[in-house]
Amino acid sequence: MKYIFFNKKFLFVIGLGLMLGSCSKSYLDINSNPNQSTDENITPELIFPQAAEAVGSIQGVGPWGFLDGWLGYFASNGDFARDQQTTSYNIDFSFSNGAWSTYYDALFDLHQVKTKALVKGDTALAGASMILSAKLWQELVDAFGNVPYSDAFSVDKNPRPTYDDAKTIYNSLQLSLDTAIQYMKTIPPAGFYFPTADIVNHGDQSKWMRFANILKLRMLLRQSEVSGFDPSSELTKINNTTNGGLPGVGDSFSENPGYQNDVNKQNPTFATLGYNSAASPAKQNTSTGLNNYILGVLYSGTSTVSSPDFIDPRTYRFWQTVSGGFYGNNYGDDAGNSYSGASTSYFGPGLIGDPNNSGIYTAGASQDQWILPDYESLFMESEAAERGWIEGDAQSLFESAITQSFIFLKVPDANNAALSYIENTFFANWQQWQEYKGSTVEDMADLIAIQKYISNCGIDPFESWSDERRLHMLELLADPNTPIGIPINEYSDYISANPSKISSTIPIRLLYPQTEYTTNSTNVKAQGTIDQFSSKIFWMP
């Protein structure tokens, strides 16, 4: 009897426990995040400013700082040992981790904006994301060739994304840009916040269309040396004025979420090449400065003045003087052969903004971050016109591009300075170049690429690298038979001075990153053995 009584009580206790357990549903529903936003409450217009800022940050030195070195713009000063990896061109897989992750990180946020905006019906916001994405995807392909594209960003379905063919991605980007242009033709209904979130073009949808068109043209130009390449169907769309046309003078694309001179809040270029935000600011970049090669280029090229007294007036905007002169170093040279940081010319006001009255550089901290300056679009249009792809006079587009470069860099009295420069500089002068080199399309494309190269010093080294890989214009500058004022070789070569370098040409691509070999090895190994000097991207001659 006793025993049975016990059992009842016992069961009662178990019952109480279970009851408490099962009655506690709402008591346990406390796992929604009080600290961070989740898919339940995030909106695409909250992601877009960050994603657009990331696109600007990539352009403001970002992961491509080493290209400024490879292309003869920047060089290490004598304060630090040279970076063995970049100066020997002996790059490895981990070297690409930064560029790869930065690009996919930004692209994923843009993808999120697009997906979430389309769910809401905000097509303009989706279009803006697609246009910025197209720029990044193209650059990713230009650096790596085949990359994960159609399988990307679907982690449930494709935890190990396969690689898409580079050319197929290019074609798909053209289609995506066409869709974006269509989206941009529709003004979003009231209640959408696209103009507020648009830190790039401030809701100017026709400007976005011009942005899309120049990106379309940029992809076509990359393929100019591919034999049998026929751009006509894409050109028909670009030349169709209802699609918005191409950017003109003043159509610079940039972003600014509200940069200010404070820790972490500076304009990205200023934060890398300028000064810190302290009361007595110090250089942010203590290891890098002027490269002798670009100094030689800026000093030379005049047909009428054969002394370094006449120099490209942009030199003063790209670089600061040290005791009245410009002092650069040879890329990859031993630290012992280089000027110290204090004695090397530092980045100038054209890149990092002008100093205030007391000589302190602060204004650049809040300036807009360029994504694609107008002069660059004009150079591209000039080449397209020369190739007969678009309407317009190649020479006047070329000269207008040079003038806009002077204006972009805020050269004093820019218009007249540019005129005088074009008149007096052998490789800025359409006629003199034709007389020397010939007047074929390829000859003129070289001239345009050389000027574009000079204008892009510290601004868009990636474009210069791509032009060099396509047209090899830097070899022309290094040609001792070129009738330029001062032989560049007297100053330096852009090729590294490091005796450990494994090639006397710069790499034409990056290797796939270590993170892919670690996490996605089957698919990355399917791309075969990659060599940074010989595994060409599909558009390379």
Add this chain to the structure above:
Amino acid sequence: MQTASNVPLLQYKDLNSKFGNFSNYYNEYAVNPYWLIANIRSQGTTNNLIGNVQADYKFAPWIKGTVRLASNLSFGSGKNTNAPVVVSDWAAANRNATQYSNRPGAEVDDQNSSSTINFDYYLSGDHDLSKDFSFKYIAGGSVRDSRYKDVQAGGNNLLVNNLYNIGVRSGDAIVGTNGISNYRLVGAYVDLGFSYKGWASVEFTGRNDWDSRLSEANRSFFYPTVNAAVVLSDAIPSLKDNNFLSYLKLFGNISKSGNVNLNPYQLQVTYSQPGGFPYGNIGGFTTNNTYPNPDLKPEFVNGKELGVEALFFSNRLGVNATYFTQKNTNQVLQISQSWATGFPVGLANAADFKNYGVEGDITLSPLVNVGKGRIDFKMNATYNNNKVLSTLNNAPVIIGGSSGFIQNSVGSPTINNIAVVGLPAFSFQMSDYQRDPEGRVVVDGTTGMPALSSSLITKGRTLPTWILGFTPSYSVGNFSVSMTWEYKAGNDFYSGLGSDEDFAGISARSAEYGRQRFVFPNSSIYVGPKNAAGIPTDEGLADIKNYVANTNIQVQDGNSGFWTGGTSNTEIATNYFGSAAAWRLRELNISYSLPFKWIGATKAIKRLTVSAIGKNLLLFVPKSNQWGDPEFNYSTTGNTFGLGSSFQSPASRLFGGSITVQF
């Protein structure tokens, strides 16, 4: 790291001296360490309040009801301060700005509070059913509520030197992580034990938990245990009363236990504002890097144990031995994923693995008597093997570690912990040189330089297979001395310190060839077919006939070009990977109690003991380990083992003493 070993650091103690002051410190790449000690401070206080209320009521002689409410409240407050840097005009103009430039002071204040409330209620009791047969039971439930809140605020640009208050800053304040964390755990359990004549017992337990950190579908989980023991020396009459065997017990158990290895709110993708955001009224969010499986389940350990406990020779020799096997299922792991998925980190029930081995100890008390003194000896040994049984989609799971490890030197190796089916839990995956099919390092026929392979190799194990402990002690009268020795072996480790030392040129490795050109040891040169682009073909690379041994091609640069080069040296993880075996003297303890006649029961002081203690006194490692203590771990993602870097300070050798006075 960037300090040569002959620099007399101790002489820079005086921060006002000619060479010790900030602006004049000799090194361009590092600050006077004494300046850092004096000026970069982190201070904090934590107050704890622990409370406990318990009520018991006896319903019947064998039913006792208990209700217990326990709370642990903790309040912390901390302040980190960085002193301003003011350099001399000369240093500002002539020295590198990375260290030698003026910087304002900075500070961050942190306030946090946490509370854990445990509410337990149960009935318990025991009852003798007959003379020989008794049982005891506990049945009840528990509720736990755990909360945490943290608020941080600070300023980077402090306007008044050496006044560390957010109110004197310029610019935006730093608002750090303001986190709230709350989870609840409800449990119900039954524990039922039977015992026969005091020498045989069996116990059953069952527990069900409901955990708020999991989704509603996976929230409830049950786990039972049964264990049994029999004291044979009492049960079998013939074993009683002999001088040889004084005690013998056999025991065994089968158990399952569940665990939620998650923090609250980990089931959802999150978005946060990175870098400088928000800028004024423009906010901007990024998708955070972790993709959690929303369907995460609890981890379970299914264990079986069988053991014996015995005492011999009137308790002078004690032996314990246990065989165990554990199956760990549904391990929640952070998995490294391709960046192209959008989420470089996944969180999933990604692996099952098995742990098995034998654990035992031997006690000799005393081992031997030496005059008035005695020597005791205790030894324990554990052999623990493990194997990964399955992984998510049966593909290798990268648990963590990093590629391009965060280190001082440019270009450092890739090394991860990895779970591969059939290999130990866990092994290492790491970068290596390109090798020919015979394992020789392939060097370039012209430059003599080796190269990094695109394939990562998997080898080694992260956890030791053998752990041995030895505790000899000697005592005579009031004086005693004891030591604890430990030996661990069977596992491997990676030292990130190695590549940093090579980069700075302060390692033995980097001086191996006197910084002169040398022929890379055990290397070969590829002479086989190449494709149109000049790249060796895959078929060619696989055939050993296409390689010739390299006997005379020296590396083109035997100095910094080789030793600081990433692909030639510092990015090769196998250069810094080796056996983690180590003998160590963990502890030495010497104590002396003052003789009783001086103090003693009648005096005010009843007992006085003086002792001296030293910890981490000696470490012996194999010759292949040039880097030191293998027990360091540091990684950028995940819970990893055996991955060291130069960011941990070495284990400190500790000397201490104590005086215990009893009144």
